[in-house]
Amino acid sequence: MGSLKTKIFIFFVTLLMVVQATSLWTVYNANTKQGEEQIQSRLNAAKSVFETQYQQRSYYLQAFAETAAKDFGLKEVFGADQRSFLIALNNHRKRIDADIAVAVDQNQSIVGQLIRRSPNEKISLGPDQGNSFPTPDWFTGEKAFTHLYQQGQQLYQLSFAPLKSGQQIVGWIGYGYQINAVLAQTFADITGLSIEFMLEQTSDNWRSIAAAIPSNYPLAPSQQGLNILQNTIPENLIATQIKVGVVSEQPLHVTIFGSRSNLLETLQDNWWHLLALEGGMVSIVLFAAYLLAGGITRPVRKLVRQAQFIARGNYESSVDIVEKNELGQLANEFNQMQKAVLVREQKISHQLKFNSLTNLPNRYSLLQTLDDKLKEQGSAFSLLHLDIRRTRTVNDTLGYQIGDLMIQEVGKRLVRLNANSQTFHLDGDEFAMIIESANLSELANWQTKIEEAMDEPLCGEDTLLHLQLQIGFARAPDDAKDPQQLLQKADTALSHGKREQRNFQQYLTEMDADANRRLSLVNDLKIAIEQNQLCLFYQPKLDLNSGKIHHLEALVRWQHPLQGMIPPDAFISIAEQTGQIDALSNWVLNEAACQYRTWSNQGLDLSIAVNISADNLKNQRFTESLRKIWSQHQLPANALSLEVTESAVVSDPESAIHMLCEIRDQGIKLSIDDYGTGYSSLAQLKQMPVSELKIDRSFVDKVHLSSDDQIIVRSTIRMAHDMGLSVVAEGIEDKDTLLWLQEHDCDLAQGYFISRPLPADEFSQWLLSSDFNPTQLRVLHG
Amino acid sequence: MYKSPLLASLALLIPSLSNAATLDVTVLNPDQSGVQGMILYAEPLEHSIPDLPSQKIEIAQKDRAFAPYITVMQRQDEVEFSNQDDFTHHIYSISGENRFSFKLRSGQSKALEGLSNNAGSETIAMGCNIHDWMSGFILILDTPYFTETGKNGQATLKLQQTGKYRLTLWHPQLKTTDNRLTKTINLANDQNITWSLANRFEVVPPQADEEDFEFLDKY
Missing domain, CATH: 3.30.70.270 (Reverse transcriptase/Diguanylate cyclase domain)
Structure with a gap:
C-alpha cells in the first residue's frame, strides 16, 4: 500500500479528481446557467412567435377585410339586396375560411353576421343579425382595425375595414377567426410548448377559452394555466404569459408553458454525453496515471530487485536503465557499486581462502x-x-x-x-x-x-x-x-x-590416548602440587678437582596415583601452559629448602640446584617469593642455586636480565642450563649475571669420540673460565668422558656414570656409602 | 377648386327680387383662421321657395378626378357626367337610395335624371370603381340659397325675403352628424354671422393615388 508506485498513482488520481471535479462544477454551472438562459430564450422566442403570429393574423384579416370592402359586387348589394349581400359576404369569408363575418351599416346596425362556434360547425346567420353593434365606438375612425369580439361564449379575433362610396364610409365589414384549439394547436406545433387562452372574467375568476398541449406534454392545461397566471408556477414547469387583449373589459391572457425536464431534455442528453465523456477521460487518465506511476517506479523496482540479487550474492546481472535522469544515474552508481563490492568480496574471499x-x-x-x-x-x-x-x-x-x-x-x-x-x-x-x-x-x-x-x-x-x-x-x-x-x-x-x-x-591411534592423558594431567597437576604427589629426585654434580660431591641438581618427579611416574617434560610444559609454573617452582624451591635443612642437620652440606622456567622470570614477584623462602627456612645464600636455560632470556632479555641481577644481588648463584642449544649471543652471555655454565649433553655424551665436540667443549670451558664462570658438563655416561673432562679442566660433571637421579633418602645413603662422600673427604683431608 | 354655373346665374337673378336681403357668414376654425370650401345653404322657415327651372349640371371626370369635387344642385336639376379623360371610368354611388353605376368611355357623357324624390337635402357620395381614389359628392338641396366659403371663410348669401331661415354648413369632411352644422337665424337681426367650428376642419384629401403610380401616364 505504501509503495512509491501507489503513492504516485494516488497523487495522480487525486489531482485528476480535483481537476475533473472543478471542470465538472464549471460545466455544471455553465450548463445550469445555459439551461436557464435557454429556457428564458425559448420562452421569449415562444412569446415572440405567438405575438408575431397573432399580429400577422390580425394584419391578414385586416388586409382581407379591406380587399373585400372594395369589392364592387359586395358594395353594389350592400344596403340594397340583403340576400345577395349576405351571399357576397359569405363568398369572401369562404376564401379565408373565416369563422366569423360581420357587416355594419352607417348606423352601427349589424346588417350581416355569419358565424360558427366551432371549427366543425356549419356557418350560419348569427343571433345578432339586425341588432345594433354592441361597441359602436369602434367605428368612429376611418381605418381598418382588429378587435377581440365576443359572441356568446366564443371569442373571435375580428378585423373590420370601412365600406366606402367614393370617400364616404357607408358601412364596415369584418372577418375574423375564432380563438380556439386550432389556433392554440398551430402555435403549440410551432413552439413545441403548451398554450392556453384564459379569460379573466372577474378577478380570480378565470375561464379557459382554448388550449393545446403537444402529445408529449401530458399536463392538465387548465390548472397549470391558472397557476401560471397566479404566479405560482410549479418547479417542474417553465412558463410565461401574454395579455392578448381585452374583450368586454375582460382581459384575455395566453399562457405558454412546458415541462422543464422535457425542455431540458436535450441539455440532459448533453449531460449524459458529458458524463460519459468525463468517465471515459477519467478511465483513460487513470490508465495513463497507472502507466506513468509504473514508468516512474519501474526503474526503482529494477533497482530493488537488483539490490535483492546482490544481497543474495548474485553479482552477474546489472541494472539496465537507459533513462538519463537521476534514476539512470542511480542505476549507474548501482552498477559501479556492484562492481566495487564484487572486487572487494573477491579480495575478502581471497583473504579468507x-x-x-x-x-x-x-x-x-x-x-x-x-x-x-x-x-x-x-x-x-x-x-x-x-x-x-x-x-x-x-x-x-x-x-x-x-x-x-x-x-x-x-x-x-x-x-x-x-x-x-x-x-x-x-x-x-x-x-x-x-x-x-x-x-x-x-x-x-x-x-x-x-x-x-x-x-x-x-x-x-x-x-x-x-x-x-x-x-x-x-x-x-x-x-x-x-x-x-x-x-x-x-x-x-x-x-x-x-x-x-x-x-x-x-x-597412531595411541596418540589420542597420550593426548587425553595430557589433558587429564592439566587438571591433576594442581591437585598434585597441593597433595604432595610430586617429589624431588637428586642427581649429583661431581667436583672434578676434589673428587667429592658438594652440589646436586633437584629434578621434579610426579608419582601419579593412577598413571604412575610422569616424566618432567610431560608436565612442566603443561604447568607453563596453564599458568601453574609459579606454584610448581615454589613447591620445588620449598621442598629443596627443606631437604637442604634435613641434610644440613645430618651434617651434609649440599648445595641444591633448582631449575626455573623462563615463565618464572616474567613474574615480577618472583624475587620476592625467593626472599621469602630464604628467610622462612633461614637458608645461607648458597644453599640453593638456580638453573636457567638460554632461551629463558630470549623473549624479553632486558627485564629477564634485570631480574636475574636482582637474584644474584641476593647472593643466589645462577647457572645457564643446556648451553649451546640456543642462539644466545656472546654479548648476551656477557651480560648475564651467572657464575656457572652447563654444557648441553649433546656436546658431551660422545666427546671422547668426536673431535668436533671436543673443540666445542674445550673452547667453551676455556671461554667460561676466562669470563670467570665455572663449567658443568652433563650427560656423562662413561669413565672416558669423565676422564677427558677432568683432563680439560671442566669443573663439575653430572651423569648416569656418576649417579642417576635418586630420591633424597636413597641419595644420602648412596652418598654416604660412596667415595664421593664430602664428609669423608673432609675427614680424610681434614 | 369648385365651379358652379348655377351660382353665377343665381347672382344675376337675385337683385331683381323685392325685399331682398344679404347675409354675411364667416366660418372660422378654433384658431380664428377662415375655413374655405365649406358649403353654406339657407332654408326659409316662414315662406316657400319659388319654383325654378331645371338646369343641366355637368360633372366632369378629368385627370382621374371628379371635377368639381362637390356639386350642389337643386332637386329638379339634371346632372351630366362627362368623361374628359382618354380612358374609361366606372362611376358609381351606393349612398342610400341614390344608387347608380355606369361605365363611361373616353369622351362620352351620361345624364342622370330624377336622382332623388325625397324631400330634404341629400348627399350622394360617388366613386370610380376603376380609380379607387376618385371621390366626388353631390349635395341635393330644396333651396336655391347656397354658396361656398371663400378664402377667409367668408360667404355671402343673397336672400329674397327677410324672416327665419335654417342655416346649414355642410362638407363631406366635416366630422359632425350627417357632416352638417345647422342653426336657425332671423334675418332681420342676424345679417352678419360668424360661425366658429368646435374642431379644426381638416384639409380635404386630394383625389389622388396615395402611392406613386407613374405608369398611368402611359396609358
Missing part, C-alpha cells in the same frame, strides 16, 4: 578441500602437517623479516613439489599438504623429497639458514572421515613427533 604472506590457500581452504575429498567415495589420501623448526628462534634473533622470508621460501619449495591446490599454509610456520596416497612407502618417498627440497640453505641477509621441517601425517579415510578430525590427527602426529624428536611422524 588464502594466506596473505605466501598467497597459498589457508586453513579454511584446506578444510573445504578436505571436505570435498572426503565426500568422494573410495578416495584414499594423506594429510601432511608440516612445521618449520626454530622459526621462533629465527624471528627472535634475526627478526621477523627473515622469519617471513623463511616461511615464504618453504612455501615456494613445497609448491614446487606439490601443486598449489594441494599445498596449504595454515598459519605462522605451519603448512599442510595433501598427498594422493595412503601408502606408507610412498609417503616415505615424499618425506625424502621434502627433505631434499629443504636441503639447500636459504641465503638471507648475511645468514645461511637451514630449513628444517617436522612433519606429522594422518591418512584418510582410515584415520578420520571428517576434515577437522583429519587435521587434528595430523597435528597430533606432529606434536607427538616434536616430543619424540622425530621429523616424520605417522598418526
